[in-house]
Amino acid sequence: MPTYAIETNQLTKRFGDVTAVNSVDLRVGVGEIYGFLGLNGAGKTTTIRALLGMVRPSEGNVKTLGQAVGPHGRGPWARVGHLVERPSAYPELSVRDNLDAARRLHGIQNPNVVDEVIERLILASYADRKAGTLSSGNLQRLGLARALLHNPELLILDEPANGLDPAGVIEIRELLRSLAQEKGVTVFMSSHILTEVDRLATRIGIIHKGRLIEELEAEALEKMRAKRLEIRTRNLEGAQISLQSAGYKPFAEGESIFLEEAHAIEHPDKIAQMLVNAGAPPTHLSVYQQDLEEHFMQLTKEAQ
Amino acid sequence: MNNFSSTLFVEILKMRRSKVPYFTALGFCIAPLAGGLFMIILKDPEAAKTMGLISAKAQLMVGVADWPTYFNFMAQAAAAGGMVLFSIVTIWVFGREFSDHTVKELLALPTPRETIVAAKFVVIALWSFAATLLVFGISLAVGKALSLPGWSADLLRESSIGILGAALLTIPLMSFVALLASSGRGYMSAFGWTILTLVTAQFAAILGWGDWFPWAIPALFSGAAGPRSEQLGMHSYIILTVASLIGFVITFWWWRDADQTR
Numbered sequence: 257m258p259t260y261a262i263e264t265n266q267l268t269k270r271f272g273d274v275t276a277v278n279s280v281d282l283r284v285g286v287g288e289i290y291g292f293l294g295l296n297g298a299g300k301t302t303t304i305r306a307l308l309g310m311v312r313p314s315e316g317n318v319k320t321l322g323q324a325v326g327p328h329g330r331g332p333w334a335r336v337g338h339l340v341e342r343p344s345a346y347p348e349l350s351v352r353d354n355l356d357a358a359r360r361l362h363g364i365q366n367p368n369v370v371d372e373v374i375e376r377l378i379l380a381s382y383a384d385r386k387a388g389t390l391s392s393g394n395l396q397r398l399g400l401a402r403a404l405l406h407n408p409e410l411l412i413l414d415e416p417a418n419g420l421d422p423a424g425v426i427e428i429r430e431l432l433r434s435l436a437q438e439k440g441v442t443v444f445m446s447s448h449i450l451t452e453v454d455r456l457a458t459r460i461g462i463i464h465k466g467r468l469i470e471e472l473e474a475e476a477l478e479k480m481r482a483k484r485l486e487i488r489t490r491n492l493e494g495a496q497i498s499l500q501s502a503g504y505k506p507f508a509e510g511e512s513i514f515l516e517e518a519h520a521i522e523h524p525d526k527i528a529q530m531l532v533n534a535g536a537p538p539t540h541l542s543v544y545q546q547d548l549e550e551h552f553m554q555l556t557k558e559a560q
Numbered sequence: 561m562n563n564f565s566s567t568l569f570v571e572i573l574k575m576r577r578s579k580v581p582y583f584t585a586l587g588f589c590i591a592p593l594a595g596g597l598f599m600i601i602l603k604d605p606e607a608a609k610t611m612g613l614i615s616a617k618a619q620l621m622v623g624v625a626d627w628p629t630y631f632n633f634m635a636q637a638a639a640a641g642g643m644v645l646f647s648i649v650t651i652w653v654f655g656r657e658f659s660d661h662t663v664k665e666l667l668a669l670p671t672p673r674e675t676i677v678a679a680k681f682v683v684i685a686l687w688s689f690a691a692t693l694l695v696f697g698i699s700l701a702v703g704k705a706l707s708l709p710g711w712s713a714d715l716l717r718e719s720s721i722g723i724l725g726a727a728l729l730t731i732p733l734m735s736f737v738a739l740l741a742s743s744g745r746g747y748m749s750a751f752g753w754t755i756l757t758l759v760t761a762q763f764a765a766i767l768g769w770g771d772w773f774p775w776a777i778p779a780l781f782s783g784a785a786g787p788r789s790e791q792l793g794m795h796s797y798i799i800l801t802v803a804s805l806i807g808f809v810i811t812f813w814w815w816r817d818a819d820q821t822r
Binding site: 305330334336342345346 | 569661671673
């Protein structure tokens, strides 16, 4: 069994003078959910196409599930499911026919897999509808159904939550989580919905202008996020004096006071009690945590 | 083989469910019906006079209403119409994967890309030949219904070889149309190529170089411009075969190795 489900070494792809992907070294462990983040044009889709053998690297190489990708588009595709960019389907074929066509091209003998995946992606009521008449959300479900049809060991998904309604987003998130946790499926997903990546990924890679500028474990992200206690009160001055005399270092921004001390963040109830006793009762008290979006924006701004 | 038969099944399914092949077959069927109309006009000169320009043109084009004239008209229609209609089907079979953005679903599969391309060519060949047989059958029925004079077994044999043979020589040339529909990532480049080859084939034939120009060879083979033994030589068949093979090889190479960014 390979150590990595995905491994790229100095992966570089140039289109003429444009370097879309520049010396990217990716290592995605088996069973991981890897969130791949980047702005538009950062190189996410080109990287995904290189992982799937759709574009040939200008330099470097790609391995998926321990097998070299290419030359001639060869790879372990019977064990890989994918969804690249916006989903597509043959518009004159029904949902069932589209999936049956995919089944045949995957060489799967058992026709029941089509009905199983239709049930799994909640497409039963659309099964006999022509794909050309589907909403973008259901087309996305069809794309995901095709990616999951052959029970792959590795899923490479470009924006899997695109076009889905909020309930659909949650449903797909839970589906991917259960595939990873219960069946050991590796998920490599790009997304611009950072909260989705934040909630699902066990590791995150950030690509910017073709370069992988940061990789971090979800736990590390949790630790590095700045946390603050936000306090609002009608007696700002009294509250600040009271907090300073208790040894804290409050700072004011607009109508609020912020504390960054771990003790304050862990015991907001004690802060509230202190402020009440000082004659500055809080009208609002909340722990604020920097999210992935802010971290991402900060990082890409620094890399400009 | 199992891989290939599954892929062929999928390509036939896509063809069956689309309206494009039926519309093109319907378009092809206009040829024997139009030929039949000319024969009706030519059979009745009085009625032809009352029809003004149409009958004048019909007389100018085909002369007398008999089986040799009718078959000659069909041979011309099959040669020029075949090139256009087979091209439309080829452009659709290959180009639609790019226009519908479905090509990316065909690239990372256990079924090799070469198998998919081969299945597409087989479907195009089957459809093109079936459409030609249908048109030939209709033309026989129309000619019979009009009780045209001049029928003979030799004429039927010669005309069958001319019309069906022209189709068989046109089909391999579709390899270039497939290549243009693929590398052009859609319909337009391949349409442009079809028009270019039709026009150049006419020029080549007029200049007397038609036997050396692959795209003029099917029309010369059809017998529409005279006996094929006078028009074509062994070199013509070799050139057509080599040109078609080049088209197939580059198409297969393109699907296997070119960057796919659609």
